[in-house]
Amino acid sequence: MPADRPTMPPVRLHPEAELARDALSAPLLARAARLARWAGTGVPVGVGGELVDKSLIAATEHLDLAGDEEGPAYTAEAWQLAVDTGLVEITEDEDGAAVDDAAAADLPDDAAVGTATPGEELALLTSGSPQDVLDIWLGGMETVLADAVAPDLSDIAEQLADGGELDLDALDWNPEEEAELLDGILGNLYLLSALNEVPGQDVPLPALAASMIVPDDMDEPTDEILEEVSAAMMRLDDQFRVLEPIGLVAYRPVDEALIEELDEDGDTVRAAEPLADEDVARYGMVRLTPLGVWAVRARMLDAGVDAPAVGDLADQNADTLLAALPDYPEVLAQAESEQWLAARTPLDAARDLLAAARGDDEYGPLRRLAAQQTLSLVAPEAEPALREVLDDRYLGGLARVWLAERGLPDIPEPSQDMVFWLTVDTIAAQLGDTDDAAAAELRELVQGLTEQHSGFFDEVWRVDHPATAEVLEVMGQLHPDKKAAKEARKAAFKARSRQAD
Structure with a gap:
């Protein structure tokens, strides 16, 4: 095919109005919007725009999450998204304007240095166009992606305890590598979404992790490679748990019963349950949502990747x-x-x-x-x-x-010439297809043609088609009958000799 063929296979996108509804119903954005409206009369915030203790409690109750052990964390996450996407805007108090980073460290946790009120973006969620909604959601998704590749907060807290300094090398965390790996994973999910004829098919997490780690030419993964795949699965499990609330992926997490629990000394506290082959879904299943397909494509286009969508050619010649x-x-x-x-x-x-x-x-x-x-x-x-x-x-x-x-x-x-020319042209169009099913179909076609036309190879080599010799060569390779295959190779030789004259 031409050298400028699409880098990515095409995808079928859902209508923008439908995608915008999906964005608005994503749990994380929905909570962020509720909090932005709740902030109508002004909410005290800390140095980084975070909710102070009393406000966080009230916000958690407003979201009906007070009875959830993770409620405050979910609320803080939604509030941060509201801040990052402009659903709320922060106005510094007069006293707060003088607080620099050094002084902020000495403030109590519940110290308020600013006030949050609804931002201009909030109105666009209800009165803006579908594209306005998607733009806001996309900005929020980028924030969530950054959170997904961030190091474990508990590890950071441990380093900073007792006046310690942050050491990225000790965390075994490389932000560029982490972002590149997640981009690759999302790219693989995008490819599968494009190539799957049945939409909405889940991908097993082990297969997805292996696709990024196991070399293509490796028949049997080594123990070292399998350990890398296992570690990648656990990292992806954490990341997909972060990405699902924004609506990027649909994710069934790894069953915790399958994860071995160790104590501080590395001794086994709880052994992992054995896994039967048919239970592979318990190791996690994931797919891009329609909104996720749209988002990954948008990021690819921004990166200069040719990522076509069905309908792109409607106005082309x-x-x-x-x-x-x-x-x-x-x-x-x-x-x-x-x-x-x-x-x-x-x-x-x-x-x-x-x-x-x-x-x-x-x-x-x-x-x-x-x-x-x-x-x-x-x-x-x-x-x-x-x-x-x-x-x-x-x-x-x-x-x-x-x-x-x-x-x-x-x-x-x-005419017979036209029949033979069409035959050669039809086979020539299928020569580049390496799919097993396509090869079997082509083999049946070759066999059927020679059975229908006696003396087929005595005539077809004369066809004035640029691909005649190549087609006959392939027919010689595919034909199951040895005598017919030999006749095809002889005909291919005659065709090449005729073309050389």
Whole structure:
């Protein structure tokens, strides 16, 4: 295919209005919005904009989380998101303006140095456009992503105890590596979302971790690699627990009964339960939500990655459409074609597709196959366009197929040359597909062609098609009958000799 083919496979995005509703219903943003409205008359905050003790208690009660052991933590997290996304704005008190970082360390925990009130962004959640909502959510998601790759707070607290200093090396934490690993994991989930024909399929956490660690050429992972995978799983489990409340992923956490519990000396306090093969889901299952697919794509586009979405080609010409479709999974190729056709009349669409399908270049067969598949979706009103090309060497064969499939009358019989040319062109379009199922299908096609046409190899080598010799060579490799395979190789030699003359 052309060198500029998409870096990522296309994805099917949900409508923006639906994604905006998903964003508003994400637990973390929903709580942040509730707290921003609650702050209507002003809420005392500390140096970093955090809720002071009394305010945190009141906020936790406002969110109906007072009975939850983790309620204050959930509330603080939601409040921080409100601050980071502009749902609330902080005004420093007159006394608070003079507090610098050094002085802040000496303030009591419940010292208020500012006041929080609803910010301008809050109104956009209810009166703004879907894109406004998504922009606010996306900013919040970036904050959550940063939290997900942050080091364990308990480790930091231990270092800072008794006047200690923060030592990143001792934490065994590299922010760039952590962010890169999570980006890679999200990229893999995005790929799986694009390639899965059945939407919403969960991915086992062990498989996801292994995809980032186990080398592609390693048949059996070593014990060291397996330990790395296990450690990565536990890190991902923590990260996905952080990411799920913002609506980026749907996550079923690792069953804690499967995790060995150790004491301070490293001795086993509670052994992990044994796991049966059919219980692999207990090690965690994850997938990107529709909102997550949209978000990861947005980040890829910002990073300069070509990440197409179904519908991107609706306003492009037929040449662009046919160049892109061969890289699309079948289901998404059809969806893209349907949107492209919806913007045109059947007759105009058919004429544009047929014109773009011509050519003797190496990608011509793929374009014609894509054109044939797209034309199969075109309404019968396109019939005149197909009849106009019945005598065309490139298009006459596929035009006859289109007319015959619709049971239309007065279809002229094709010449033998046209039949053979179409045969070569059809096989040439499938040569680059390395999928096992596609290879088996091509093998059946090769066998069927030779059985239907006696003396097939005696004639086909004369076909004036750039791929004739290559097609015959592949037929010789695929044909299950040794005699026929030998005839195909001989025909390929004759075709190469003819082309060299």
